[in-house]
């Protein structure tokens with residue numbers, strides 16, 4: 569059965585008829601905006617220079633020549649969160665440190681991603697259920713990849729990085745952009761009058777200043 573002529577795929581001739589056409593065929597690459605953006609983003613992740621505990625030593629080792637995170641384009645650890653788009657959380661996130669971690673995350677520009685490196689950042693690790701340790705950094709910010717281990721070896725971090733790159737590869741600008749965030753649920757872990765809980769809750773919209781209630785803030 570013959571196909572309808574309008575549905576027959578008629579590819580362009582592979583060989584140009586002029587020198588200019590032949591030259592162009594060797595120089596032009598056609599792709600989608602999504603593919604080029606995702607390629608650029610996943611191939612040039614800039615992690616924040618940020619470490620919390622022993623897992624940070626493994627993260628540092630990953631940047632050294634033996635493991636060479638530069639092979640993945642992610643070797644530029646930025647000293648300022650404003651120039652970073654990847655937050656690797658390597659280590660124990662204590663409640664005392666939690667507001668600082670959240671502030672670093674908020675200062676990073678979009679689009680941004682987070683990796684929870686090791687048992688501590690994932691669920692408290694060996695300190696799980698301790699009064700002073702959060703049950704994972706996912707109570708503070710949206711985590712893209714969790715890496716198990718205590719500590720995870722550099723190979724594990726590189727595997728996590730590649731998983732994140734695969735995730736970025738699926739992104740599209742066609743969908744409506746929404747800010748990814750987690751619900752603040754500190755009432756589950758900290759008492760009402762806890763100063764750290766109060767401070768943490770100011771770091772979520774509508775960013776209320778608990779020391780200056782709204783009625784006072786907006787008085788003329």
Ligand code: SF4
Pocket residue numbers: 621622623624658659660685686687688689693694717718719720
């Ligand atoms: S997971 Fe283990 S190695 Fe990593 S910060 Fe916690 S205790 Fe240290």
